[in-house]
Amino acid sequence: MHPSASLTPVEKNERIYSLDIIRGFVLLGILLMNIVGFGLGRGTYRDPTISGGSDGLNLRVWEITTMFFEGTMRGLFSLLFGVGMFILTDRLEKKGGGIKVADIYFRRTLWLMFFGLVHAYLLLWGGEILFSYGVMGLLVFSFRRMAPTKLVAIAIFLILCGNLWDYSEHRSNIEMVKNAAIAKQYTAEGKPVSRDLKDAQTKWAEVQYQRSPEGLNEMYSKMRQGYFKVVAYLAPMNKEGDMTDSYQVGSMGCA
Numbered sequence: 001m002h003p004s005a006s007l008t009p010v011e012k013n014e015r016i017y018s019l020d021i022i023r024g025f026v027l028l029g030i031l032l033m034n035i036v037g038f039g040l041g042r043g044t045y046r047d048p049t050i051s052g053g054s055d056g057l058n059l060r061v062w063e064i065t066t067m068f069f070e071g072t073m074r075g076l077f078s079l080l081f082g083v084g085m086f087i088l089t090d091r092l093e094k095k096g097g098g099i100k101v102a103d104i105y106f107r108r109t110l111w112l113m114f115f116g117l118v119h120a121y122l123l124l125w126g127g128e129i130l131f132s133y134g135v136m137g138l139l140v141f142s143f144r145r146m147a148p149t150k151l152v153a154i155a156i157f158l159i160l161c162g163n164l165w166d167y168s169e170h171r172s173n174i175e176m177v178k179n180a181a182i183a184k185q186y187t188a189e190g191k192p193v194s195r196d197l198k199d200a201q202t203k204w205a206e207v208q209y210q211r212s213p214e215g216l217n218e219m220y221s222k223m224r225q226g227y228f229k230v231v232a233y234l235a236p237m238n239k240e241g242d243m244t245d246s247y248q249v250g251s252m253g254c255a
Helices: 017-039 056-068 072-094 100-122 130-143 148-189 195-211 213-223 227-253
Strands: none
Touching (some): 017 056, 017 072, 072 100, 148 195
């Protein structure tokens, strides 16, 4: 590091106010997306028929937020995340920060991941995304000086990977519903049911139960327990999100 380098926080006159305005607009857009998750049952975020709200004005609002805010705001926020990373590191490098630039950046990113874990596991928000951004943030540092054409190629590749992953899950779900129907038919006819068909029937029954009034009431009941019981109830869901969404959604959102 250059001996005269001063790696201090950004002064007020150094801020880029247009980015701050866009960031505030995007955060409000994300709030519109998350309001559904704040007040309604699990799964309502993607399926308005759960917990009501699937007709009339409720459905129109869901369609508008899904079409114009879902994905769009998260994509813009991902772009701003990348821009912020580049501005931070570029500013510090121009001040002669040297290896200290990487030290500051990675410590900030690790703190972001820590706050994400606190947000999800202790503040009980299942839609937590800071941890996912932290995971991706650890990776993007090495690409900050790469040529735009190469970055575009990598982004297209990651988007394709995410879309193929989604399509594979879609086909798997279709197969599950099909096999569950076959298992039900075989059971009614007294025919032997294979293990794969039984597994599909069990998974489909669980999906149906989660969407049912009984399943929703059970979820509401568990969410009204004491704090530590709610922590334990949500922990497996948060873990699944951290282990899967960080890569499946992140591959498209952070591309």
